[in-house]
Each structure stands twice: as C-alpha cells, then as structure tokens.
Amino acid sequence: MTAGGAAPESRRTQSGAATDAVASFARAWVDAVTPPDLRDYLPESSRADALADLIRVDLQHRWLGNGTRKRLADYCAEFSDLERNTLPADLVYEEFVIRRQSGEQLEPADCLREYPAQAAELSELLNVDADDPSTRRAPGPDATIGAEYEPTGLATAAFESAGPATDAYGSITRTAIHGDAREQDVEHPLESVEVGQSVDDFDLLTVLGAGAFARVFLARQRSMQRLVAVKVSADRGTEPQTLARLDHDYIVRIFDQRILPQRRLKLLYMQFLPGGTLLGVLRWVRATPVEQRNGQLLLDAVDAAMEEKGEIRPSDSSVRAEIAGLSWPETVAWLGRRLAEALEYAGRHGVLHRDIKPANILLTSEGVPKLADFNISYSRNVAGTSPVAYFGGSLSYMSPEQLAACHTDRAGTAADLDTRSDIFSLGVVLWELLTGSKPFPDEGASGGDDTVIDAMLAERANGLGAGALAALPANCPAALIRVLTTALAPNPADRWADGTTFAQQLDLCLDARARDLVDPPPGSWRLRLRPYVFPVVALALLVPNLLASIYNIHHNQTLIISRLSDEAQREFQLITTIINVTFFPLAGALMVYLARRVLTVPRGLRKGRVYDDETLARARSDTLMVADWTVLIAFAFWVTAGLTFPITLQLVAGDVPADAYVHFLGSLVVCGAIALAYPFFLIAFFMVRSIYPIFLQHAKPSEHDARQLRGLDRRSNFYLAVAASVPLLGVAGVTFIPPEDIPQVIVAVRVLCVLGILAFVGAYRLFRILEEDLRALERVVSHGNMHVR
Structure with a gap:
C-alpha cells in the first residue's frame, strides 16, 4: 500500500473499469434506437470519474445527435452523489459548448450566473473575466483559450457519421466504421503536446480541434510572424502529397509540413480562418x-x-x-x-x-x-x-x-x-x-x-x-x-x-432575370408553348406576311392589274397561283430542314433523351439563328416575286407602262421590310425566352455561346431599323404615284402607316426585352462570369 491509499495496480484496475464503461456506453449509443440507460454502464469502482465521463458521452449524443436533451441539473436530480455546487468545471463547460453547438444562443455570462460555485475555473475555460463576463481577454502565447467553445473530448463537430469524423481542420474525432477501433489502443505522442508550448517554429495558443489521432492548434509562427492553424499528428500517411497540389481560392491553403522524428510527430500548418464553419x-x-x-x-x-x-x-x-x-x-x-x-x-x-x-x-x-x-x-x-x-x-x-x-x-x-x-x-x-x-x-x-x-x-x-x-x-x-x-x-x-x-x-x-428565363415559374406561357415550336413560328411568320400580301395585292391590283384586259388578268392570276403553290411548300420545307434541331432536340430533352455535347451545341446555335433563317427565306420569296412578276406581266400583257414597274417595286420594298422585321422579333423573342433556356438546363455552354448571343443582339439592331422604315417607305412610295391615282391608294397607305407605327412600337418593346434577355443569358454562358470574389 502507498501512503496515498490504494495500490498503483488497484488504481489502474479502477481506471480501466471506468474506461471500459465509457467505451461500452459510447458503443451502445452508436447502435441504439432509443437512448441507453447510463446507470446500466456505471461501474462500482471509480464511480465518480466514470459518471462524469458517461455524462459527457450522454450529453453529446442527446444534444447533437438524438435530440432527447438533458441538462446537468437533470443528472444531479437522478444521481444522489452529484451536487450542483461540486460539479467539475470542465463538465459544466462541456455542457455550455454542446448547448451552443445545438443552436442555443448562450453567452459566457449565462454560464457563470448559473454555476457561481465554478465561476473562477469557468472564467478560464471561457476566456472571460469572472467579474465582467462580457469582456474577453486577449490571447497570449501561454494562455489556455476557450474561444472556439469546442469540446476537447469525444467529438468536436456533430455525431454525423460512423466514418472517421473530423473537425474543419482534419482532427479525427472517432473511429472508422469498419475495423479501425484497434487504433485507439495505440499510444500516440500527441498526448505531450499542449497549449502554451513551443513546438518547432510554433507557439501553440489554443486548441481548435482535438481527436484520437490529431490535434489542431491556433499557433503563432515565429519566423513569419503570422497566425496559422497547426495540425499535429503521428508521422504517417500521404496527406502532404495530396494537399500540396491544391492551391485554390476556395480551398484552405496548406503552407507546408514539418517532421519531428525525435517526437514521432508531423506538423501540417495551414491558413487560419476566423469565420467559423x-x-x-x-x-x-x-x-x-x-x-x-x-x-x-x-x-x-x-x-x-x-x-x-x-x-x-x-x-x-x-x-x-x-x-x-x-x-x-x-x-x-x-x-x-x-x-x-x-x-x-x-x-x-x-x-x-x-x-x-x-x-x-x-x-x-x-x-x-x-x-x-x-x-x-x-x-x-x-x-x-x-x-x-x-x-x-x-x-x-x-x-x-x-x-x-x-x-x-x-x-x-x-x-x-x-x-x-x-x-x-x-x-x-x-x-x-x-x-x-x-x-x-x-x-x-x-x-x-x-x-x-x-x-x-x-x-x-x-x-x-x-x-x-x-x-x-x-x-x-x-x-x-x-x-x-x-x-x-x-x-x-x-x-x-x-x-x-x-x-x-x-x-x-x-441572376434573377437569367434564372427566370431558364426556369420559368409554373404555369408560365413559356412553359406551355414549348411543345408547339412549329405552330408558333409558323404563326409568327404568316401573320405579318399575310398582311404584307394583302397590302401588295391591293396596291398592285389598283394601280396595275385592274388596267389589264380580262384575259390578261386571268392569265396573270393563273401564273401567280402556280408560282405561289410551288414556292410556298419549298420555302416551308427549307425552313423545317434548317430548324430541325430546334424542333427535335427540345422535345427529346423533355422526354429524358440524352444528347452529346456537339448536338446540344448545334441546337443552341440553331435556336439563335432560326429567326434569321425564317425571315430571310420569306424575304427571298418576295425577291423571287420581284423577279417573276415583271416577266409574267410582260408575257401576258405585252407592253406595260414603266410607271407600273415603279409601283410594283415600291410595294415590293414595303412588303419585304414587313417580312423581315416583324416576324424576326416575334420568332427571336419566342426562341430566346422559351426555347433557348431549355438547353442551359442540360449543357455546359462556352464562350462560343456568348459570342452567338452577342451576335443576335447586334443583328436585332438592324431589324429594328428595318421595322422603323416601314411607315416611311409607305409615305415615300406615294410620291411616285400620279396625283390622279393617289385617292385610290391613300386609304391603304394610311392604314399601312398607322399599323406600321404600332408594329414598330411593339417591335421596339420586344427589342428591349430581347436585349436584356440576351445579356442575362450571356452572363450565364460566359466563363468570364466565373470570377473569383
């Protein structure tokens, strides 16, 4: 027997019993559906030491994992050998930390008021002045600072896994789920590393995280006069090789490592971040x-x-x-x-x-x-x-x-x-x-x-x-x-x-505008119209061209065709009909062919079909070009009409006055402008707002896509100028009409000008929306937007 009481062997046996009890209780928590009863694991020997450690395990699991919270007061009421005034200060501190981790808004003053008997020791753990708990002490190189409010026992983050749980700086806090428990029995040299020491080039200021196989300290690196986080672990593993290559703005910067072979330690020092996790x-x-x-x-x-x-x-x-x-x-x-x-x-x-x-x-x-x-x-x-x-x-x-x-x-x-x-x-x-x-x-x-x-x-x-x-x-x-x-x-x-x-x-x-484009709200017209690409485009093309045709027919019928003989009129109408029946289907087939990806790929994506990057890139490009293709094909039809009309007129009527050709060319210019401008804005608006964003949900666009979006933006300015010219062209055409013929066409010209002005206002409104949409989509697809902030 020693003078102090129990023999060393007896004390080791008691300590071992307490350790085994805590380990058994921790394992029971891992597998438990309901909280295990702490009393079932309390040993007869070393009861006081074991009880405190068992309460620590129970607190952490109940507050951070299970949700069945208990306070130290509850344990005091449950166990007669626990008294509020004699509770270990570090156990009170542990409860304070766990309560903060669980989301409670606590201040050190709250803890000191609740446990005045432990105030002196708690003030050291909490790094506050006991007389004024709202005041923090500045950390010194030898101070034990509890500024992180992190427990230094079983777990520092939250009991979230059965893998090697770690804190933010990599301190392993629990054993792995398969077969790594044996490593807990290995004696580690970390046990000799404490706050206040100077290890190599580092003055250890406070513990940021601790676990079975590593400890992380806030330290002052003397040679560089800077604060760093130092991870102290056993000298093993390939971690430095893994981390050394990672130099990125959003990855914690690893400065270097140092090996201390005499102490079998590895120091990995890294960027210290003060903003928490x-x-x-x-x-x-x-x-x-x-x-x-x-x-x-x-x-x-x-x-x-x-x-x-x-x-x-x-x-x-x-x-x-x-x-x-x-x-x-x-x-x-x-x-x-x-x-x-x-x-x-x-x-x-x-x-x-x-x-x-x-x-x-x-x-x-x-x-x-x-x-x-x-x-x-x-x-x-x-x-x-x-x-x-x-x-x-x-x-x-x-x-x-x-x-x-x-x-x-x-x-x-x-x-x-x-x-x-x-x-x-x-x-x-x-x-x-x-x-x-x-x-x-x-x-x-x-x-x-x-x-x-x-x-x-x-x-x-x-x-x-x-x-x-x-x-x-x-x-x-x-x-x-x-x-x-x-x-x-x-x-x-x-x-x-x-x-x-x-x-x-x-x-x-x-990006509020871009995300609204790519993911329209439920019930939006942009979602409802996506399956109907062909009907929408056809309608956007046909309505302006139909109005242009009505104007053209009225203009030419009044000033040219009505002055031909009945036979010539019949022959002219027959030839015109044959031309229209021939060219309209050809133009339609060409439009469908050019827009084939715009018609098929979005439909396939909606059905879950997967396309390669090249197909998606072409579909995106086609979507931004389909408005140009459509109006250019329609314009080509009017140009064709401009070539065939005089030839047909000459064949059926013989000599035709020169002013008749002037009238015809004037109406053709007006109709061509209508066919170019108004369908373009209707189709481009639909494509950019409804169809193009579909691809941004499935693809990885590039700077090429940004250039195409900018190109459509530039072309829109040209089409807006054409739209503005329609009323002006109508008025200008009147100057070529003989005074005696003006009354016959003045009503049509007035209607053209009024509708042209209204159409321009509509086109300008679409232009402005289209401009903003294109810029928003450009921000999305441009790699230049992925800048570091």
Missing part, C-alpha cells in the same frame, strides 16, 4: 425563422465566430455588402458556387474529398467558404496509396455509390468514385443549409453497419421525398430547386458531370 452557420439557420433568413444571417454567424476568437470584423468589404443584399436561397447558391469550383479544381488534380460536410467547410471573415480536411481523400495520382487506407466520410452526406463502397457485401469500392460523388455530398450540405434539415431521413446514420447503410441506400434510391420538398422556403427559386435536385440524383450519370457545370448552374441562380 458552415456547421456553426447551420445552427444559426435552425434557430432563425424561415422568413428572417437572408444573407445577413451568414454574416452574423461569421461575426459571432470571430468575436469568440477576439477577431475584428472587416469594414468596407464589397463581398460582405454583396452577401448582405442576397436572399437566403441566393446566399446558399453563392456559397455553393464557390465550393463547386473547389471540387472541380481538386478533381482536375486527381483528388476527391469524400468527407464533405458543414464542419469541413471553413469561412473567412468576409463569409467566403473554403474546403478543408482533405486528409482522408483518395488521390489517384499518389503512388502507394490505397482506397481502403483513405476511405471515409460522414454517412448522412455520402452519395449512394460511396455508401455502397462502405457496405461489406456490395461490389463498389472507393476507387470507383469520382467528382460526382462529391457533388452529391455538396448537394446534401447545400440542401441542409437551405432548409435547415437534411434531404434524406437518416436518423439511423450514427450506426454505420450494413443494415443502416441498406436503409440509407433505399432512401436515396427513391429520390427526394415530399417531406424534403415541403421544407423548401417559399422564396426558393425554381432554378435552385432544379440544380440541387440534379446534384442529388441517385444515379451519378444523372448528376452534374463536373464541378464547373455545377458551379455555372449555381451561378445562374444568382
């Missing part, structure tokens, strides 16, 4: 009524995270001003677009993230998101890596194919995954951020066995349910719903093919 934003979302969510909510969450770290909010920030003006769905699209770009960049470098979740997305002081924790990514380009060694993720955010790779009896493997799996995971994150709840009911995701995975695969195979869709906010644009629904498609082939396409689609959601 999307997990923190998600808690704000859940605590805020739907109608009050907007871009300012993101900034408020960032500011709260910065305040906890003693950081100062940036002023005069154009990015923050932009975010503040966004609706909440637009804010989600704003964040998602940047993260999708990061996925595309990583994918091009052969790196998959495979653990995308809110806790792994960090925010700058301006609210810009950055992907973190690629440490479990499988890199196809690093020799010697294996999918098994790097495979992981959080079940609730996994794609179906990643879940299948987790399943012991399914054929899929981690090596089969590609960027579309990460796109699915990002879709889950964005949906949860948008609605406050995950798109799939994954209540049992904490288990991780094959039965749970089977259930989750079945849920994903059914697609988004009515419950998920009902959770969407009322102001969510149809475009964003479509984009996220596509990202969450069960079949990878039905998702966005790459991060660039996903980013472009999310960018579309930020």
Whole structure:
C-alpha cells in the first residue's frame, strides 16, 4: 500500500473499469434506437470519474445527435452523489459548448450566473473575466483559450457519421466504421503536446480541434510572424502529397509540413480562418425563422465566430455588402458556387474529398467558404496509396455509390468514385443549409453497419421525398430547386458531370432575370408553348406576311392589274397561283430542314433523351439563328416575286407602262421590310425566352455561346431599323404615284402607316426585352462570369 491509499495496480484496475464503461456506453449509443440507460454502464469502482465521463458521452449524443436533451441539473436530480455546487468545471463547460453547438444562443455570462460555485475555473475555460463576463481577454502565447467553445473530448463537430469524423481542420474525432477501433489502443505522442508550448517554429495558443489521432492548434509562427492553424499528428500517411497540389481560392491553403522524428510527430500548418464553419452557420439557420433568413444571417454567424476568437470584423468589404443584399436561397447558391469550383479544381488534380460536410467547410471573415480536411481523400495520382487506407466520410452526406463502397457485401469500392460523388455530398450540405434539415431521413446514420447503410441506400434510391420538398422556403427559386435536385440524383450519370457545370448552374441562380428565363415559374406561357415550336413560328411568320400580301395585292391590283384586259388578268392570276403553290411548300420545307434541331432536340430533352455535347451545341446555335433563317427565306420569296412578276406581266400583257414597274417595286420594298422585321422579333423573342433556356438546363455552354448571343443582339439592331422604315417607305412610295391615282391608294397607305407605327412600337418593346434577355443569358454562358470574389 502507498501512503496515498490504494495500490498503483488497484488504481489502474479502477481506471480501466471506468474506461471500459465509457467505451461500452459510447458503443451502445452508436447502435441504439432509443437512448441507453447510463446507470446500466456505471461501474462500482471509480464511480465518480466514470459518471462524469458517461455524462459527457450522454450529453453529446442527446444534444447533437438524438435530440432527447438533458441538462446537468437533470443528472444531479437522478444521481444522489452529484451536487450542483461540486460539479467539475470542465463538465459544466462541456455542457455550455454542446448547448451552443445545438443552436442555443448562450453567452459566457449565462454560464457563470448559473454555476457561481465554478465561476473562477469557468472564467478560464471561457476566456472571460469572472467579474465582467462580457469582456474577453486577449490571447497570449501561454494562455489556455476557450474561444472556439469546442469540446476537447469525444467529438468536436456533430455525431454525423460512423466514418472517421473530423473537425474543419482534419482532427479525427472517432473511429472508422469498419475495423479501425484497434487504433485507439495505440499510444500516440500527441498526448505531450499542449497549449502554451513551443513546438518547432510554433507557439501553440489554443486548441481548435482535438481527436484520437490529431490535434489542431491556433499557433503563432515565429519566423513569419503570422497566425496559422497547426495540425499535429503521428508521422504517417500521404496527406502532404495530396494537399500540396491544391492551391485554390476556395480551398484552405496548406503552407507546408514539418517532421519531428525525435517526437514521432508531423506538423501540417495551414491558413487560419476566423469565420467559423458552415456547421456553426447551420445552427444559426435552425434557430432563425424561415422568413428572417437572408444573407445577413451568414454574416452574423461569421461575426459571432470571430468575436469568440477576439477577431475584428472587416469594414468596407464589397463581398460582405454583396452577401448582405442576397436572399437566403441566393446566399446558399453563392456559397455553393464557390465550393463547386473547389471540387472541380481538386478533381482536375486527381483528388476527391469524400468527407464533405458543414464542419469541413471553413469561412473567412468576409463569409467566403473554403474546403478543408482533405486528409482522408483518395488521390489517384499518389503512388502507394490505397482506397481502403483513405476511405471515409460522414454517412448522412455520402452519395449512394460511396455508401455502397462502405457496405461489406456490395461490389463498389472507393476507387470507383469520382467528382460526382462529391457533388452529391455538396448537394446534401447545400440542401441542409437551405432548409435547415437534411434531404434524406437518416436518423439511423450514427450506426454505420450494413443494415443502416441498406436503409440509407433505399432512401436515396427513391429520390427526394415530399417531406424534403415541403421544407423548401417559399422564396426558393425554381432554378435552385432544379440544380440541387440534379446534384442529388441517385444515379451519378444523372448528376452534374463536373464541378464547373455545377458551379455555372449555381451561378445562374444568382441572376434573377437569367434564372427566370431558364426556369420559368409554373404555369408560365413559356412553359406551355414549348411543345408547339412549329405552330408558333409558323404563326409568327404568316401573320405579318399575310398582311404584307394583302397590302401588295391591293396596291398592285389598283394601280396595275385592274388596267389589264380580262384575259390578261386571268392569265396573270393563273401564273401567280402556280408560282405561289410551288414556292410556298419549298420555302416551308427549307425552313423545317434548317430548324430541325430546334424542333427535335427540345422535345427529346423533355422526354429524358440524352444528347452529346456537339448536338446540344448545334441546337443552341440553331435556336439563335432560326429567326434569321425564317425571315430571310420569306424575304427571298418576295425577291423571287420581284423577279417573276415583271416577266409574267410582260408575257401576258405585252407592253406595260414603266410607271407600273415603279409601283410594283415600291410595294415590293414595303412588303419585304414587313417580312423581315416583324416576324424576326416575334420568332427571336419566342426562341430566346422559351426555347433557348431549355438547353442551359442540360449543357455546359462556352464562350462560343456568348459570342452567338452577342451576335443576335447586334443583328436585332438592324431589324429594328428595318421595322422603323416601314411607315416611311409607305409615305415615300406615294410620291411616285400620279396625283390622279393617289385617292385610290391613300386609304391603304394610311392604314399601312398607322399599323406600321404600332408594329414598330411593339417591335421596339420586344427589342428591349430581347436585349436584356440576351445579356442575362450571356452572363450565364460566359466563363468570364466565373470570377473569383
């Protein structure tokens, strides 16, 4: 026996019993449908130590996973050997942290008021002055700072998976779902690394995250005089090779690594971001009524995270001003677009993230998101890596194919995954951020066995349910719903093919005019008329040309044909009829041939048919040209009439006065202008507003598409000038008519001028709308719009 009481062996036995009890209780929580009873796991020996640790496990699961919340006061009432005034300060602190993580708006002062007996110790943990809890102390190199309010025990993010759960900087907080529990028994050199120490070039200031295999510290790098996040882990793995290649605005910047062979440690130091994580934003979302969510909510969450770290909010920030003006769905699209770009960049470098979740997305002081924790990514380009060694993720955010790779009896493997799996995971994150709840009911995701995975695969195979869709906010644009629904498609082939396409689609959601074009509201005429391309185009062409023909016939009948003999008139009408019957079908057939892709491809897309990129590109190009082709063919018909009419007139009537040809050419010019201008604007307006946007839901446009849109915009100016000339041409034509013939045509000329002016006003209105639409669509298709902000 020692002077202190129990023998060392006895104390080790008691400590082992407590550890086993806590481990058993944690495993019971993983597999439990209902909360396990803590009392069933309380050992006879080391009861006090075990009880505190068991309560920690119970608190974290109840508040962050199960939802059956309990307070420390409830445990005090349940266990007679627990008293409020003697509760360990670190246990009180743990409850405070977990309550904040669950979304409660708490201040350190609240905690100190509730537990005055522990105030002195709590003030140190909370980094506040006990006398004035609203005042934060500035961090020093030797201070133990609790500014993050993150627990340093079992879990730092949320119990979201049975994979190697990690915090935003990559600290693994739990064991993997298959066979990695044995690693917990390995003695790690991290245990000797503490706040206040100087390790290599770094002064460790505070813990940002901690777990079984790594710890992350906010540190001051002395040589560079800057703050960095330092991940301290055992010296193993290929993480540096994976991360070193990733240099992107929306990926946490890895500066370098240092190996300390004497201490068997690896230091990976990276960019420190003070704005918290999307997990923190998600808690704000859940605590805020739907109608009050907007871009300012993101900034408020960032500011709260910065305040906890003693950081100062940036002023005069154009990015923050932009975010503040966004609706909440637009804010989600704003964040998602940047993260999708990061996925595309990583994918091009052969790196998959495979653990995308809110806790792994960090925010700058301006609210810009950055992907973190690629440490479990499988890199196809690093020799010697294996999918098994790097495979992981959080079940609730996994794609179906990643879940299948987790399943012991399914054929899929981690090596089969590609960027579309990460796109699915990002879709889950964005949906949860948008609605406050995950798109799939994954209540049992904490288990991780094959039965749970089977259930989750079945849920994903059914697609988004009515419950998920009902959770969407009322102001969510149809475009964003479509984009996220596509990202969450069960079949990878039905998702966005790459991060660039996903980013472009999310960018579309930020442009009110463009998204309204691409995804019209239900019941819109643009949707109803899409199946009727040929009738609409035919009607838009025929009505102006029919009016032009009426004017032409009246004009020529009055001034030329009526003065021919009856026989000549009959012969002229016969020949004219033959010409019309011949040319009209030919012109129609030519129009249908040129517009064949415009007629067939949109119909095929509506039926679910898949087209290659080249076919879609040609269909887009044809859609922007069909108005030109149609009116030019019609104009060619009038030119043909201009050539055949004098020849026919000469054949049937012999000598014809020269002024008759002048009258004819004058009417022909007027009719040609009508045939060019008015049908063009009607057809182009329909194509741009109703048909062209269909392709933007299915394709990845390029700068070539932007040039074509600009080309249509320029041509519209020419057709507007032609439309303006119609009344002027009608008036000018009167000057060539002999005074004695003016009374016979003056009524027709007046009608022409009045209708021409009205038609020009209509054409100008369509021109202005068309101009705005083309610019909006150009913003969507242009790669230049995907700039970094």
